[in-house]
Amino acid sequence: MSLSSMPEQPKVHALNWSRERWELWCRENKLPRFLGKQVQKWMLQKSCFDPELFSDVSKAGRELLKSSFQWDIGLTVSQTLASADGSEKILFRTHDGKYAECVVMPTENRVTMCVSSQVGCRMACTFCQTGKIGFTRHLTAAEIVGQILLGQRVLEDRGAPRTRVTNVVFMGMGEPLDNYDEVVNACRHMISSDGLGLSKHKVTVSTCGLIPEIERLGRDLPVRLAISLHSPDQESRSKMMPVNRRYPLADLKETLLRYPVGNRHGITFEYVMIDGVNDSLAHAKKLVKFLHGLKAKVNLIPMNEHPGSPMKESAAERVSDFQKYLAVRSIPAPVRYSKGQDVSAACGQLATKKRDELNQTPRSVALTRRRELIAESTPR
Numbered sequence: 001m002s003l004s005s006m007p008e009q010p011k012v013h014a015l016n017w018s019r020e021r022w023e024l025w026c027r028e029n030k031l032p033r034f035l036g037k038q039v040q041k042w043m044l045q046k047s048c049f050d051p052e053l054f055s056d057v058s059k060a061g062r063e064l065l066k067s068s069f070q071w072d073i074g075l076t077v078s079q080t081l082a083s084a085d086g087s088e089k090i091l092f093r094t095h096d097g098k099y100a101e102c103v104v105m106p107t108e109n110r111v112t113m114c115v116s117s118q119v120g121c122r123m124a125c126t127f128c129q130t131g132k133i134g135f136t137r138h139l140t141a142a143e144i145v146g147q148i149l150l151g152q153r154v155l156e157d158r159g160a161p162r163t164r165v166t167n168v169v170f171m172g173m174g175e176p177l178d179n180y181d182e183v184v185n186a187c188r189h190m191i192s193s194d195g196l197g198l199s200k201h202k203v204t205v206s207t208c209g210l211i212p213e214i215e216r217l218g219r220d221l222p223v224r225l226a227i228s229l230h231s232p233d234q235e236s237r238s239k240m241m242p243v244n245r246r247y248p249l250a251d252l253k254e255t256l257l258r259y260p261v262g263n264r265h266g267i268t269f270e271y272v273m274i275d276g277v278n279d280s281l282a283h284a285k286k287l288v289k290f291l292h293g294l295k296a297k298v299n300l301i302p303m304n305e306h307p308g309s310p311m312k313e314s315a316a317e318r319v320s321d322f323q324k325y326l327a328v329r330s331i332p333a334p335v336r337y338s339k340g341q342d343v344s345a346a347c348g349q350l351a352t353k354k355r356d357e358l359n360q361t362p363r364s365v366a367l368t369r370r371r372e373l374i375a376e377s378t379p380r
């Protein structure tokens with residue numbers, strides 16, 4: 001095949017390159033080495049995605065930028081669902097027709113964004129809807145940061161008093177450390193003074209426990225770390241989270257003891273409370289033992305039940321007893337309810353619905369609609 005008849009390579013997005021990659025490209029093209037920072041500023045601070053308008057870049061630089069990169073983030077809002085609690089769930093579509101989710105949660109003092117790092121997830125945690133979908137693909141750094149821009153736009157359209165995202169948590173679809181390079185690059189865009197300028201204390205990467213990547217993260221980034229723990233017991237955690245067979249709790253603890261918490265406000269442990277699975281006082285006792293020696297906070301999250309799962313939310317009394325057991329041992333353990341429960345806000349629920357919808361044959365669409373009509377016309 002001659003070169004001219006080869007298919008054109010898709011262009012890389014301007015937000016997908018690391019600082020080092022930009023510097024190399026600038027050197028090769030005899031452009032100022034800070035051009036990458038200028039591009040980041042135009043896109044993330046001024047929401048300008050047209051290189052022709054980059055007034056502080058030379059004409060030659062603007063032309064080369066325009067012809068070399070992709071400028072459209074490629075995410076579109078497919079559906080938004082506003083919850084009574086003020087959060088808004090966004091189902092977004094990628095340029096190649098995949099669906100994932102993010103949630104924007106505005107309060108009086110801040111706007112928190114829960115972002116996805118992958119379409120689906122390969123960690124297969126039994127209590128998680130995303131785990132059931134399986135893995136489709138990683139999201140790029142541009143697509144991860146793009147969710148924040150989408151969230152801000154949704155709030156602007158709504159006329160919200162606060163639209164600028166102040167906090168980011170990686171607790172949407174996917175295991176962020178399974179997509180290490182893109183997630184680290186996205187975090188750098190978030191905390192850079194040339195990017196979104198968020199405080200490093202307000203970006204939290206949450207992982208199910210990929211030990212080698214936790215160690216790398218401790219060296220590479222100053223952001224906060226959260227561990228999806230969900231059980232302090234090796235056997236029951238392995239049943240809930242297959243990753244625990246590869247990286248057992250004892251090794252995870254060793255890694256966390258060495259983790260450079262320094263000025264990172266300690267480590268947050270996420271603990272989904274599931275009825276009869278991990279919510280007994282015996283579990284609480286083991287949890288205290290596991291956390292010994294760590295600067296830790298625990299978020300207790302009553303399970304968000306979803307169709308097809310036999311697991312149920314723990315009773316309020318059990319959650320309260322568990323919390324008290326930790327509190328008297330000086331472990332803060334606020335109860336956090338998933339935002340947007342009325343609009344399928346638990347990670348993966350909306351994308352699963354969309355995927356099922358897309359996979360339906362015309363016959364099954366008709367059957368579903370018929371069932372809905374019967375349900376609608378049946379007196380309650």
Ligand code: SF4
Nearest residue numbers: 121123125128131174
């Ligand atoms: S809980 Fe997190 S790591 Fe586990 S399957 Fe769900 S998205 Fe993946």
